[in-house]
Amino acid sequence: MNTPQPPVVPASSLPGSSPLSPGLPPARGVHGARSVWSASRFSAALRRGRRVLSWGSRIRRAPVQDGASTARALTTCLGLPCALAILPFTNAAAASPPAAQTLTDKTLVVWAAPANLEQRGGSALTLEKPGGVFDAVVLGEITPAKWMAGSDSFRRTAQDQASSPLETTDPQTPVQIAIVYQDRQITLHRNGTPFAHHTVDNLERFGPDSLVLMGLRHRDAGDPKHRYFVGWIEDARVYAGALAPAQLANLRPNQPSDPAPWAWWDFEQGRVTDRMKTFSSTTLVGDARVADGKLHLDRQGAYLIAALPDADADLATGGRRDPNSSARALREKLLADPHRPGYHFVIPEGTGMPFDPNGAIFWKGRYHLFYIFQDRRGHNWGHVSSTDLFHWRHHPTGLVTGMFSGNAFVNKDGRPTMCYHQVDQGNAMAVAVDDDLNEWVKLDSNPITPRTQPGDPHHGKYRSWDPYGWLEGDTYYAIFGGEHPGLVKAPSLAGEWKYVGDFLANTVPGVSLNEDVSCADFFRLGDQHMLLCISHRLGCRYYLGEWKNEQFHPRFHEMMSWVDHTFFAPESLLDDRGRRIMWAWVFDYPGFKMRTDHGWSGTMSLPRVLSLDGEGRLRMEVPEEIERLRYNGRSLSRVSVPADADLPLESIRGNSLELCLDLNAPEARQVGVKVCCSPGGEEQTLIYYDAVDRKLKVDTTRASLIEGPRTVEAAPFTLAAGEPLQLRVFVDKSIVEVFANGRQAVTRRLYPSRADSVGVRLFSTGAPATATTVEAWKLGPSNAF
DSSP: OOOOOSOOOOOSSSSSOBBBBTTSSSTTTTTSSOOOOOOOOOHHTTTHHHHHHHHHHHHHHHHOSSSOHHHHHHEEEEEEEEHHSOOSSSSSTTTTOTTTTBBEEEEEEEEEEEEEEEOOOOEEEEETTTTTOOOOOOOSSSSSEEEEEEEGGGOOOOOOTTSSSOOOOOTTEEEEEEEETTTTEEEEEEEEEEEEEEEEEEOOOTTTTTTEEEEOOOOTTGGGGSSBEEEEEEEEEEESSSHHHHHHOOEEEEEEOOSSSSEOOOOOOOEEEESSSOEEEEEEEEEEEEETTTTEOOTTTTTTEEOOOOOTTSSSSOOOOOOOHHHHHHHHHHHTTTSSOOSOOOOOOESSSOEEEEEEEEEEEEEEEEEEEEEETTEEEEEEEESSSSEEEEEOOOOOOEEEEEEEOOTTTTTTEEEEEEEEEEEEEEEEESTTTTTEEEEEEEEOOOOTTTTTTTTOOOOOEEEEEEEETTTTEEEEEESSEEEESSSSSTTEEEEEESSBBOOOOTOOOOOOEEEEEEEEEEEEEEEEEEETTEEEEEEEEETTEEEEEEEEEESSSSSOOOOEEEEEEEOOOOOOOEEEEEEEEEEOOOOOOTEEEEEEEEOOEEEEEETTTEEEEOGGGGGGGGGEEEEEEEEEEEETEEEEEEEOOSSEEEEEEEOOTTSSSSEEEEEOTTSSSSSOEEEEETTTTTTEEETTTSSOOOSSOEEEEEOOOOOOOOOEEOOOOOOOOEEEEEETTTTTEEEEEEEOOOOOOOOEEEEEEOEEEEEEEEEEEOOOOSSSO
């Protein structure tokens, strides 16, 4: 995302930018690409040449010690792109590099003539992948008439552009703009001369799920008036490596180069296709046209989009996909992934960025959960149901195209109803047609967003994003999320919807009244009301308070994620037993970066049962249904742990475990358990109570030798005098969840690299400890694969 938005965690809007209703702020302010292409696969492209396949095989077998993936290793050979080093193309049209190549170091080059220099935020050339993650040649987004290296949430953008020159070219004269990405360095060139340089934390990798755009900054760019490049393009190309200034200076439009481009559009002879055949499908959108050897983007809304080929096309004769073979190959790939959780709900395949839980409802004896995923139709709501909260049945996708954040409730007619954000429209409603919740009708009266004009008393008072709807008596209400969340109401779903005012009557100490309230979930809990939500700055959090006079009066606020806010986007339901059950999206690491190289990206937290204790404090437990997954139980009692030592539990090992421990250590500074330990301690994750800081901590600084968060998550938590520490720990491949004494919970990602990182150890510092009971079970996977 390059358009300035409300405060957000840097990510896909977070990772890219959020869809906006026309003239309105973004939907959920966080979420990524509207369209996603084929899952990452290397094999098809590698079959193009035996030498490339041989090299790729050697790379895949080689250990990678520095955290780079095998995919990145494939892209570089002696400092040059691998395919170029092995197959030295001297004529760009003679052969093409493998489509399955993954790019980190790269060069974007485009010859473009802007129609005017006042336009803001359009891109002459964009390389984008699922989740709205992109690198682009952008004009004037931060400063008019200045070229910049556009990226999602400015993650690889130098926002201080004081030293960058103003563009002066006229509408008839194209200028060559090139951006070179190498290691952590990004350099911009104009007509072969460097003019800006900056360093970033890391470069993004772009693989076989990527697409190319010309004209549109990226698929979910913000304000429709500030996302299109208007003008014409003579030549555009992407190189699978960093070109030197001399190489850039020698490039000429419409002429081949050595090295050859990875992808190349020259628009000669009316050609719109990629000359390198890396991208098999190129489409012109809006008024985009090719004439006179140029791509003409004459007005807003015109752009080119190109997609990579289907890597499964060669699995069947005739170039058509064999669905049986490709489905089985994907299942085998997922089952072989050592980091894919087994009993946490994960996306069945493909990309969830965002992967927000949405529309949770208990209906006719089943738990129904919806989640956002992306494909060629845009943002859609996947749908699963369960009778036990852990074994899920997949349903057809009935809510498609432009589906963003929302919730489910039962309307006056007794039908499940979704209140959600419809991309490019505003907040909206849909009603279920059948009791399996497979078929839905989006209301003709959508959107429910009250329209205002400048000068209206309510203009600018609320935003149309992240709604939460419910029925109270004969009145429908909906929260409109964002800063200063608004409340609207109507006598019927069809409206008329009217703005009531600010949803929050007041704030609480330490939290601004202007703090972002997104992914709102509002319900009665015990004798209070809870507002469960996120802030893009603070992550998942909640308020407790009172609902009266059409306003919420919060009295208490607490976080549910602390160090990096990767516990995100909550959603809850009320079941037939009166249990309030919530889920949250747990980010892949790092940050919002996806694991698309593995064929999937999207993990939910364990369901949490929320309740209040006798003093009105929140309690969190895992539903008892998880006990049905237990097998091969182990039990120990009265285990003594010496001071300043750790004690291996030789009979308890694994990476799919439940641990229940009662620990007494009244004098210890820290006491807890280590999980996912390698024999020599090279990899280990610490879970413990810190009596000095009065916090429950999960330390992943040594969780992996190659990747993952190296942080200490610390949640407020205090043991009363003489109170034992009661830990319930769930380890599931790449995720660990910890519940302490029923009143605090921490969720973290970890990616151990060693197959023998399965040990469990108790430890205590400052004083000895006693584990009065230790119980452990293997937990059987409940995901199909």
